[in-house]
Amino acid sequence: MKSGSNLEKVLAAGHFAVTGELGPPRGNNVEEVRHKAAFLKGIVDSVNITDNQTAVVRMASWAACKLLIDEGLEPNYQMVCRDRNRIALQSDILGASALGIKNVLCLSGDHQRFGDHPEGKNVYDLDSIQLIDTFRKMRDEKTFLNGKELDGAPGIFIGAAANPFADPFAWRVVRMGKKIAAGADFIQTQCIYNMPKFREFVKMAVDQGLTEKCALLAGITPLKSVGMAKYMAKFVPGMDVPEEHIKRLQGVDKKEQGNEGIKIAIEMIQEIRETMPGVKGVHVMAIEWEHRAKEIVEGAGLLPRPVV
Amino acid sequence: MIVGDSKPLEEILEMIQGKEKVLVLGCRGCVTVCNVGGEKEVGILATLLRIARKKAGLAPSIEERTLERQCDPEYIEELAEVAEGYDAIISIACGVGPQFMSERFPKVPVYPGINTTFIGGALEHGVWGERCQSCGNCLVHNFGGLCPIARCSKSLMNGPCGGSANKKCEISPDVDCIWHLIVEKMDAMGRLKELERVWPVKNWITSRDGGPRKRVREDLKQ
Numbered sequence: 411m412k413s414g415s416n417l418e419k420v421l422a423a424g425h426f427a428v429t430g431e432l433g434p435p436r437g438n439n440v441e442e443v444r445h446k447a448a449f450l451k452g453i454v455d456s457v458n459i460t461d462n463q464t465a466v467v468r469m470a471s472w473a474a475c476k477l478l479i480d481e482g483l484e485p486n487y488q489m490v491c492r493d494r495n496r497i498a499l500q501s502d503i504l505g506a507s508a509l510g511i512k513n514v515l516c517l518s519g520d521h522q523r524f525g526d527h528p529e530g531k532n533v534y535d536l537d538s539i540q541l542i543d544t545f546r547k548m549r550d551e552k553t554f555l556n557g558k559e560l561d562g563a564p565g566i567f568i569g570a571a572a573n574p575f576a577d578p579f580a581w582r583v584v585r586m587g588k589k590i591a592a593g594a595d596f597i598q599t600q601c602i603y604n605m606p607k608f609r610e611f612v613k614m615a616v617d618q619g620l621t622e623k624c625a626l627l628a629g630i631t632p633l634k635s636v637g638m639a640k641y642m643a644k645f646v647p648g649m650d651v652p653e654e655h656i657k658r659l660q661g662v663d664k665k666e667q668g669n670e671g672i673k674i675a676i677e678m679i680q681e682i683r684e685t686m687p688g689v690k691g692v693h694v695m696a697i698e699w700e701h702r703a704k705e706i707v708e709g710a711g712l713l714p715r716p717v718v
Numbered sequence: 719m720i721v722g723d724s725k726p727l728e729e730i731l732e733m734i735q736g737k738e739k740v741l742v743l744g745c746r747g748c749v750t751v752c753n754v755g756g757e758k759e760v761g762i763l764a765t766l767l768r769i770a771r772k773k774a775g776l777a778p779s780i781e782e783r784t785l786e787r788q789c790d791p792e793y794i795e796e797l798a799e800v801a802e803g804y805d806a807i808i809s810i811a812c813g814v815g816p817q818f819m820s821e822r823f824p825k826v827p828v829y830p831g832i833n834t835t836f837i838g839g840a841l842e843h844g845v846w847g848e849r850c851q852s853c854g855n856c857l858v859h860n861f862g863g864l865c866p867i868a869r870c871s872k873s874l875m876n877g878p879c880g881g882s883a884n885k886k887c888e889i890s891p892d893v894d895c896i897w898h899l900i901v902e903k904m905d906a907m908g909r910l911k912e913l914e915r916v917w918p919v920k921n922w923i924t925s926r927d928g929g930p931r932k933r934v935r936e937d938l939k940q
Contacts, residue, residue: 491872492872496919518872518874518879518880519872520881520888521871521872521881521888521889523871523889523890524888524889532872534872534873534874535919535920535922536919537872537873537874537875537876537877538874538876538879539875539876539916539917540875540876540916540917540918540919543916543918543919544919555919571880572880573880576878576879576880576881576882576883577878577882577883577884577885577895577898578878578882578898578901578902581878581901584913584914585876585877585878587914588876588914588916591916592916600880647881647882647883647886647888648880648881648882648883648888
């Protein structure tokens with residue numbers, strides 16, 4: 411075991427893994443974190459805690475991770491390269507590990523021009539692939555990036571993201587391969603809506619032997635409404651929402667659109683699980699909809715979660 | 719070349735408020751080429767300042783001059799006899815100009831008349847694009863001749879990130895995703911395999927991160 415995290419153990423035991431996501435509050439509202447966490451307890455194997463996602467300032471990811479640990483959940487600490495240089499990145503993973511955090515997801519991070527402080531200066535000392543490599547080195551070689559020895563190395567399960575729907579498509583699997591070569595133990599994908607394209611992506615990954623080296627978890631985000639589907643299709647770069655999903659939501663009563671979105675999510679999970687053996691689990695991102703994560707996971711027949 | 723943009727006239731007028739005798743100082747270097755700080759632009763700015771001052775009922779004492787370069791002391795020296803006769807000098811060279819002027823003539827207030835924006839080149843008449851961030855360790859040959867440091871919004875060495883869509887960067891449809899172009903270019907050259915390498919972390923010591931830079935050429939020093 412590299413980290414002994416629940417997620418690592420669930421995957422090692424050959425179970426179909428389920429991870430969730432929780433966005434920290436825009437303040438120090440501890441109750442909000444606990445409230446959202448309660449909906450995910452026992453529903454997912456590990457919970458991603460976003461790191462100032464969309465470049466909007468929120469409670470520090472590591473702190474929200476610690477709150478989850480205290481509530482008996484396992485966090486997955488998301489870290490972006492936008493806000494920290496190599497000194498802070500290494501320091502933060504040591505601190506996180508000291509607090510009992512065992513999973514980390516390495517990301518470049520959304521550019522600050524999207525966020526609520528667009529005038530800010532970014533860092534990008536490292537990119538996400540170099541961050542993975544740095545953490546692998548800290549864990550396995552027990553040294554800092556500069557080769558100097560650590561006084562206690564972090565036992566961490568290292569994750570990365572992949573977006574099968576960004577361009578150029580053919581390069582996406584290669585780039586995921588670079589992340590795996592750098593040391594990624596698991597990959598969580600961007601939200602999937604275009605199933606044929608995802609199938610093609612998985613096939614390429616399987617053909618290149620990548621799914622043998624690394625656990626691929628498929629990203630699932632339920633569509634809450636026609637409005638959300640249209641917004642994602644139009645305004646979120648690298649997001650691919652096919653017209654058929656929008657039509658299906660339009661086909662039901664407005665009050666029923668959320669339920670229909672959940673049905674679609676469940677069907678997608680089932681299809682992935684039954685027809686894509688290269689995929690080892692799902693990452694359910696019920697954004698600001700944590701209270702409905704259970705319906706999805708339960709509906710897909712993935713409850714109860716294994717105790718390992 | 720170093721590319722710049724004129725500052726708004728209002729900002730310049732505010733800078734020189736109360737300064738009677740003013741010199742607008744151009745440069746025949748980069749800023750002449752990018753049409754922002756040469757002799758022609760000196761004339762335009764001086765005329766605009768005169769009109770504004772006249773309107774405000776002030777003496778329009780604005781003089782014009784353009785040096786060969788403002789980044790070389792030998793040309794700045796041409797002003798040795800006259801500089802202190804001005805109440806203000808507006809340098810419309812790149813950011814080097816106002817600093818070299820201030821260093822040479824410490825008694826004279828020097829104001830920047832342009833904003834220095836980037837190191838780049840002309841894409842077409844009237845359009846310039848950024849190409850270099852002066853990181854001090856050029857690697858463009860590894861990326862099909864396209865710089866990921868200056869031209870990727872996140873300076874990724876192992877791009878493109880998940881925000882690349884339709885060859886455009888996630889920050890704006892007006893910004894090319896340079897990593898998309900790098901992948902295409904390397905593919906066209908039959909060199910795509912080279913990009914499968916995991917590029918290690920960059921040494922930023924040679925960049926501005928290593929502190930303000932200075933270059934000494936012993937063979938040229940006198």
